[in-house]
Amino acid sequence: MDSSTKRKPGRPRSTKARVAILKAARELLQEGGLAAVTMEAIALRAGVGKPTIYRSWANRYEVAMAALVDAAPKTTASRARAGPLEALRHQLRQMAALFDSALGRSVATMLTAADGESEVARAFRNRFINARRDEGRALLDAAVLVGDLRGAFDIEIALDLIYGPFFYRLLMGHGGLGKGYADAIVDSLINGLGRSAKG
Amino acid sequence: MDSSTKRKPGRPRSTKARVAILKAARELLQEGGLAAVTMEAIALRAGVGKPTIYRSWANRYEVAMAALVDAAPKTTASRARAGPLEALRHQLRQMAALFDSALGRSVATMLTAADGESEVARAFRNRFINARRDEGRALLDAAVLVGDLRGAFDIEIALDLIYGPFFYRLLMGHGGLGKGYADAIVDSLINGLGRSAKG
Amino acid sequence: MDSSTKRKPGRPRSTKARVAILKAARELLQEGGLAAVTMEAIALRAGVGKPTIYRSWANRYEVAMAALVDAAPKTTASRARAGPLEALRHQLRQMAALFDSALGRSVATMLTAADGESEVARAFRNRFINARRDEGRALLDAAVLVGDLRGAFDIEIALDLIYGPFFYRLLMGHGGLGKGYADAIVDSLINGLGRSAKG
Amino acid sequence: MDSSTKRKPGRPRSTKARVAILKAARELLQEGGLAAVTMEAIALRAGVGKPTIYRSWANRYEVAMAALVDAAPKTTASRARAGPLEALRHQLRQMAALFDSALGRSVATMLTAADGESEVARAFRNRFINARRDEGRALLDAAVLVGDLRGAFDIEIALDLIYGPFFYRLLMGHGGLGKGYADAIVDSLINGLGRSAKG
DNA sequence: ATCTAAGCGAGACGGTACGTCACGTCTTGGG
DNA sequence: CCCAAGACGTGACGTACCGTCTCGCTTAGAT
Numbered sequence: 001m002d003s004s005t006k007r008k009p010g011r012p013r014s015t016k017a018r019v020a021i022l023k024a025a026r027e028l029l030q031e032g033g034l035a036a037v038t039m040e041a042i043a044l045r046a047g048v049g050k051p052t053i054y055r056s057w058a059n060r061y062e063v064a065m066a067a068l069v070d071a072a073p074k075t076t077a078s079r080a081r082a083g084p085l086e087a088l089r090h091q092l093r094q095m096a097a098l099f100d101s102a103l104g105r106s107v108a109t110m111l112t113a114a115d116g117e118s119e120v121a122r123a124f125r126n127r128f129i130n131a132r133r134d135e136g137r138a139l140l141d142a143a144v145l146v147g148d149l150r151g152a153f154d155i156e157i158a159l160d161l162i163y164g165p166f167f168y169r170l171l172m173g174h175g176g177l178g179k180g181y182a183d184a185i186v187d188s189l190i191n192g193l194g195r196s197a198k199g
Numbered sequence: 200m201d202s203s204t205k206r207k208p209g210r211p212r213s214t215k216a217r218v219a220i221l222k223a224a225r226e227l228l229q230e231g232g233l234a235a236v237t238m239e240a241i242a243l244r245a246g247v248g249k250p251t252i253y254r255s256w257a258n259r260y261e262v263a264m265a266a267l268v269d270a271a272p273k274t275t276a277s278r279a280r281a282g283p284l285e286a287l288r289h290q291l292r293q294m295a296a297l298f299d300s301a302l303g304r305s306v307a308t309m310l311t312a313a314d315g316e317s318e319v320a321r322a323f324r325n326r327f328i329n330a331r332r333d334e335g336r337a338l339l340d341a342a343v344l345v346g347d348l349r350g351a352f353d354i355e356i357a358l359d360l361i362y363g364p365f366f367y368r369l370l371m372g373h374g375g376l377g378k379g380y381a382d383a384i385v386d387s388l389i390n391g392l393g394r395s396a397k398g
Numbered sequence: 399m400d401s402s403t404k405r406k407p408g409r410p411r412s413t414k415a416r417v418a419i420l421k422a423a424r425e426l427l428q429e430g431g432l433a434a435v436t437m438e439a440i441a442l443r444a445g446v447g448k449p450t451i452y453r454s455w456a457n458r459y460e461v462a463m464a465a466l467v468d469a470a471p472k473t474t475a476s477r478a479r480a481g482p483l484e485a486l487r488h489q490l491r492q493m494a495a496l497f498d499s500a501l502g503r504s505v506a507t508m509l510t511a512a513d514g515e516s517e518v519a520r521a522f523r524n525r526f527i528n529a530r531r532d533e534g535r536a537l538l539d540a541a542v543l544v545g546d547l548r549g550a551f552d553i554e555i556a557l558d559l560i561y562g563p564f565f566y567r568l569l570m571g572h573g574g575l576g577k578g579y580a581d582a583i584v585d586s587l588i589n590g591l592g593r594s595a596k597g
Numbered sequence: 598m599d600s601s602t603k604r605k606p607g608r609p610r611s612t613k614a615r616v617a618i619l620k621a622a623r624e625l626l627q628e629g630g631l632a633a634v635t636m637e638a639i640a641l642r643a644g645v646g647k648p649t650i651y652r653s654w655a656n657r658y659e660v661a662m663a664a665l666v667d668a669a670p671k672t673t674a675s676r677a678r679a680g681p682l683e684a685l686r687h688q689l690r691q692m693a694a695l696f697d698s699a700l701g702r703s704v705a706t707m708l709t710a711a712d713g714e715s716e717v718a719r720a721f722r723n724r725f726i727n728a729r730r731d732e733g734r735a736l737l738d739a740a741v742l743v744g745d746l747r748g749a750f751d752i753e754i755a756l757d758l759i760y761g762p763f764f765y766r767l768l769m770g771h772g773g774l775g776k777g778y779a780d781a782i783v784d785s786l787i788n789g790l791g792r793s794a795k796g
Numbered sequence: 797a798t799c800t801a802a803g804c805g806a807g808a809c810g811g812t813a814c815g816t817c818a819c820g821t822c823t824t825g826g827g
Numbered sequence: 828c829c830c831a832a833g834a835c836g837t838g839a840c841g842t843a844c845c846g847t848c849t850c851g852c853t854t855a856g857a858t
Contacts, residue, residue: 009800009801009802009855009856009857010800010801010802010803010854010855010856011801011802011803011804011853011854011855011856012802012803012854012855012856013802013803014803014804014854017803017804038843038844038845039844039845039846040843040844040845041844043805043806047805048804048805049804049805049806049807050805050806050807050845050846050847051803051804051805051806051846051847051848052803052804052805054846054847055803058846059845059846060844060845105311108311108370109311111311111370111371112304112307112308112310112311112370125371129371140392147394148394149392149393149394150392150393150394153387153390153392154383154387156374157364157383157384157387158387158392160363160364160367160368160374160384161360161363161364161384161387161388163367164359164360164363164364164365164366164367164368165356165359165360165363166363167363167366167367167370168359168362168363168366168367169359169363171307171310171311171366171370172310172324172328175355175359184353184356185356185359185360188352188353188356188357188360189360189388189391189392190391190392190393191352191391191393192388192389192390192391192392192393193339193348193349193352193357193388193389193391194348194349194389194390194391195346195347195348195349207832207833208824208825208826208831208832208833209823209824209825209831209832209833209834210822210823210824210832210833210834210835211823211824211833211834212834212835213823213834213835216834216835216836237812237813237814238813238814238815239812239813239814240813242836246836247835247836248835248836248837248838249814249815249816249836249837249838250815250816250817250834250835250836250837251834251835251836253815253816254834254835258814258815259813259814406806406807406850407805407806407807407850407851407852408805408806408807408808408849408850408851409806409807409808409809409848409849409850410807410808410849410850411808411809412808412809412849415808415809415810436838436839436840437839437840437841438838438839438840439839441810441811445810446809446810447809447810447811447812448810448811448840448841448842449808449809449810449811449841449842449843450808450809450810452841452842453808453809457840457841458839458840503709506709506768507709509709509768509769510702510705510706510708510709510768523769527769538790545792546792547790547791547792548790548791548792551785551788551790552781552785554772555762555781555782555785556785556790558761558762558765558766558772558782559758559761559762559782559785559786561765562757562758562761562762562763562764562765562766563754563757563758563761564761565761565764565765565768566757566760566761566764566765567757567761569705569708569709569764569768570708570722570726573753573757582751582754583754583757583758586750586751586754586755586758587758587786587789587790588789588790588791589750589789589791590786590787590788590789590790590791591737591746591747591750591755591786591787591789592746592747592787592788592789593744593745593746593747611829611830614829614830635817635818635819636818636819636820637817637818637819638818640831640832644831645830645831646830646831646832646833647819647820647821647831647832647833648820648821648822648829648830648831648832649829649830649831651820651821652829656819656820657818657819
């Protein structure tokens with residue numbers, strides 16, 4: 001019944017090589033952006049042959065993404081907060097901090113540069129975007145349940161409104177992604193811009 | 200009397216060549232994305248020498264940007280609408296349509312790929328982003344004056360909330376940028392998510 | 399036991415590529431002279447990438463030289479002749495024939511066009527010039543020993559007098575390099591121009 | 598009566614430009630060899646438009662040749678010498694000195710590089726080679742008449758033997774072209790290498 | 797205790813595109 | 828009609844990486 005876990009014959013992939021490759025890619029990404037993450041540079045820096053890289057990743061974008069995925073924090077939401085809205089604010093503050101780094105711009109670059117359907121691209125999106133969005137969705141649901149938010153809105157639109165501004169600023173570079181930004185987004189969004197709103 | 204408009208000596212740049220280059224770049228962009236916009240392909244298709252391209256643009260990204268800038272509609276807001284909010288909705292619908300095309304993804308790619316400080320990159324940002332944002336700012340101001348919106352909100356944050364979602368979807372590819380999207384964004388934003396909102 | 403012949407790591411250079419490159423260069427040289435021997439043309443004709451050529455030669459002149467060196471007969475002197483002077487005449491006739499070909503002018507061109515200190519340039523000189531000159535020196539020595547030539551002359555000057563005229567005609571194009579030329583040179587040189595000479 | 602010297606219409610060619618062009622070409626030749634004599638460099642240095650150069654010369658080799666022709670001494674033989682052989686020696690010494698300069702190698706290069714049938718190439722050959730050869734021929738004739746040389750030799754072969762060694766050394770770079778060289782050539786040639794020669 | 801399949805580093809391979817240089821021609825306005 | 832300036836189409840340059848393909852050498856599980 002367990003024949004599915006059969007070991008493949010031959011020498012297994014080297015963990016040391018994998019680690020060295022991802023480390024090299026991460027460093028190159030920080031030093032020169034995505035453009036500096038070339039297979040040749042990775043191979044040279046990691047002390048690894050190019051075929052060893054290609055054995056695990058299809059192209060340089062995949063390696064770069066894997067390096068980011070490997071380095072990024074797995075979860076950004078908090079446990080045990082005062083309430084769902086507070087937890088959401090916390091998540092957004094963490095996200096702002098992550099994107100406000102040298103690697104931040106790389107994230108945006110890679111989101112546009114890589115083939116959208118590769119496995120690593122999907123993993124990248126899932127890890128960096130969807131995980132947060134899913135967390136956000138759960139928190140919004142909870143907030144509605146708790147009564148902190150009214151219920152009559154399209155939750156996917158709401159999520160776009162919450163996370164969109166971060167990527168907008170990341171892309172355009174207008175204005176920073178400082179601490180207050182996350183709160184300003186949430187506040188404006190909750191209060192609304194309309195006349196009848198309480199603001 | 201106006202010696203400041205003195206011509207430069209030598210043969211002037213060829214308008215025909217410039218037009219052919221931008222046309223070729225635009226076509227290549229549509230056919231194969233930014234990756235297909237190579238100097239060699241442009242030169243071949245435009246019937247132009249590579250040095251002629253380099254005389255006007257520093258690299259292929261600049262040409263691609265210039266092609267988009269050249270092709271894009273100058274203004275997206277409307278004149279003479281029912282009111283500022285209606286004008287804003289109209290602008291967003293146009294923007295959604297623009298980004299929902301084959302060129303949409305190229306815009307995002309280029310926003311991340313090109314040197315942020317080159318002259319064309321700035322022009323690109325100005326034309327595609329800031330012009331719309333400036334229009335939006337004026338419309339929000341007007342809406343406040345008219346009384347369609349309450350006044351107590353940070354207008355830059357509001358602009359991020361309005362335009363951010365478009366780029367978010369453009370980057371992530373989750374959900375389309377159909378007609379209803381623009382309205383959904385505006386509605387949700389005006390009404391707010393909070394309990395006291397009227398929605 | 400002979401660990402000094404250790405292989406270099408990595409994939410070895412392709413003999414097939416090398417042969418194809420030299421063949422292509424040789425053909426181009428014959429068809430259009432040195433000017434036709436461009437890296438692009440060689441790569442195209444040999445079905446080889448340009449970097450592969452550059453891996454083995456520094457520039458097109460080197461490739462052209464290598465092609466000639468590769469193609470040229472190794473030795474031009476004869477073995478077992480009636481005597482040293484007869485052997486010298488034979489060598490000169492062969493040399494005249496070599497230079498009186500489509501490649502002849504290329505030899506002269508390359509002697510002047512290429513960097514005088516590169517390895518291939520030296521090989522070229524050695525193969526085409528010095529090997530013959532060395533042979534000639536040995537034959538002159540032998541002729542003196544045998545008593546066919548008087549001994550009291552500067553042998554290097556004599557060698558210049560023997561081989562110089564060939565290059566002179568090669569360069570200037572005045573007069574051909576036919577069969578009789580080699581003999582005329584030797585005869586005139588042996589007899590001398592002076593009054594007391596026997597001629 | 599002098600209508601044959603009718604002026605051509607329009608502005609005459611600028612002597613100043615011509616002089617500046619040749620000066621620039623000469624300098625470039627000395628500084629970087631023939632490879633440095635590019636039309637662009639000449640135009641820049643001479644403060645002249647490229648078309649102005651092309652109006653007078655067909656290509657860069659022509660300009661380089663013209664520069665050398667323009668700079669070189671017109672005659673190298675002497676007047677009023679002790680005898681024809683002495684005059685010949687004098688000519689050869691001058692020739693050795695000329696070729697033993699920075700420009701010497703350029704002469705050889707140009708002899709091989711340029712189209713052999715252009716007007717300037719012919720002029721170059723005539724000025725640098727044939728004029729000397731013609732002088733030499735006259736001097737050999739005179740020497741035979743005077744009795745300094747025996748008459749029974751092919752004079753063209755003799756001329757090859759006299760001038761060939763200079764180009765040989767120029768091309769090969771073996772041995773210099775110092776003062777003694779001219780005399781050594783003449784002496785060896787007159788005495789001959791044969792047993793019955795007087796040396 | 798081998799055998800053996802696959803991984804390893806190294807680096808050459810055929811390619812594509814890069815950005816540069818010089819070519820020789822053409823097109824300006826000015827003298 | 829020449830001149831300087833300089834843009835034009837062309838084409839080769841030499842370089843950087845691409846992704847693939849040998850090489851000879853481990854390495855570790857299976858025999």
